[in-house]
Amino acid sequence: MTEQDIAQANEALRGKSPLEITRWAIEQGGGRAIVSTNFRPYEAVILHLCTQVQPDIPVLWADHGYNRPATYRHMEELKQRLKLNIKGFVPKVTAAHRDAVEGAIPTPENEEALKKFSAVFKLEPFQRGMRELAPTIWITALRKVQNPNREGMGIVAADGNFGTIKVNPVFHLSDADMEAYLKQHSLPNEWDYFDPAKADEKRECGLHAAWGGTAVAEGARI
Numbered sequence: 001m002t003e004q005d006i007a008q009a010n011e012a013l014r015g016k017s018p019l020e021i022t023r024w025a026i027e028q029g030g031g032r033a034i035v036s037t038n039f040r041p042y043e044a045v046i047l048h049l050c051t052q053v054q055p056d057i058p059v060l061w062a063d064h065g066y067n068r069p070a071t072y073r074h075m076e077e078l079k080q081r082l083k084l085n086i087k088g089f090v091p092k093v094t095a096a097h098r099d100a101v102e103g104a105i106p107t108p109e110n111e112e113a114l115k116k117f118s119a120v121f122k123l124e125p126f127q128r129g130m131r132e133l134a135p136t137i138w139i140t141a142l143r144k145v146q147n148p149n150r151e152g153m154g155i156v157a158a159d160g161n162f163g164t165i166k167v168n169p170v171f172h173l174s175d176a177d178m179e180a181y182l183k184q185h186s187l188p189n190e191w192d193y194f195d196p197a198k199a200d201e202k203r204e205c206g207l208h209a210a211w212g213g214t215a216v217a218e219g220a221r222i
Contacts, residue, residue: 001156001158001165003158006154006156006157006158006165009155009156010154010155010156013155013156014155014172018045018049018169018170018173018181019049019052019053019169021155021167021169022046022049022050022052022053022139022167022169023053024167025137025139025167025169026050026053026054026057026137026139028136028137028165028167029135029136029137030136032133032134032135032136032137033054033057033135033136033137033138033139034057034058034059034060034087034133034135034137034138034139035047035050035057035058035059035060035138035139035140036059036060036061036062036126036138036139036140037059037060037061037141038061038062038193038195039061039067039071039074039075039078039190039193040071040190040193040195041189041190041191041193042141042175042178042182042189043078043141043190044078044082044182044187044188044189045141045170045173045178045181045182045187046139046140046141046169046170047059047078047082047084048082048181048185048187049169049170050139051082051083051084055083056085057085057139058085058087058133058135059084059085059086059087060087060089060126060129060130060133061075061086061087061088061089062088062089062090062122062125062126062129063088063089063090063125064090064091064095064121064122064125064195064196064197065090065091065094065095065121066095066105066121066194066196067193067194068192068193068194070190070191070192070193071190071192071193071194074188074190077188078188081187081188087129087132087133089125089126089128089129089132090125091120091121091122091124091125092120092124092125093120093121095121098120098121105117105196114197117196117197118197118198121196121197122197126162127162130162130164135164136164136165137164137165137167138159138162138164138165138166138167139166139167139168139169140166140167140168141168141170142166142168142170142171143168143170143171143172143173143178144171144172145174145175153168153171154168154171155167155168155169155171155172156168
């Protein structure tokens with residue numbers, strides 16, 4: 001899609017429902033659409049939307065190995081309830097190995113260490129998954145209210161890090177909207193989620209930030 005195509009798509013989709021946007025995205029994919037997830041709060045919404053349109057849509061999950069027990073249990077519940085076609089990818093180094101050698105997970109004050117951590121434990125396995133699945137459309141649960149970095153994004157965007165078109169069907173939804181969707185469809189949520197690659201909710205892990213492309217390349221060499 002050209003920049004003009006993307007601009008026109010964003011204009012056309014602005015007033016559409018999340019389900020209509022999801023249907024449009026999967027149609028655009030021509031059999032090569034995927035959805036990614038980390039099973040954080042509200043992820044059940046995007047997974048439910050996608051499986052309503054394409055029950056066997058590939059679900060890319062880069063499991064960094066630091067998820068809490070509640071998150072793994074949440075994943076298993078959604079996998080069974082929605083019959084998710086999960087495509088899981090893990091780092092080349094285990095969490096136990098990394099912690100034994102390097103110690104505690106980096107804190108928000110150590111940005112360079114966090115970027116290295118993200119590259120090895122999140123971006124590299126995610127890139128492996130993207131290469132294997134080779135999607136033309138990447139559906140995400142990005143929302144503009146999540147952090148300041150996402151306010152300027154749109155429903156449709158070209159993704160420079162992974163060379164695909166990214167579609168965000170719930171981009172304009174509030175937390176209240178997401179809660180209402182979960183309640184309407186009797187879907188579970190997960191509040192114990194923690195992403196060590198982000199360290200806090202205002203920071204990007206690299207998947208949706210420009211620096212992620214360089215970090216992926218560096219992580220692949222580690």
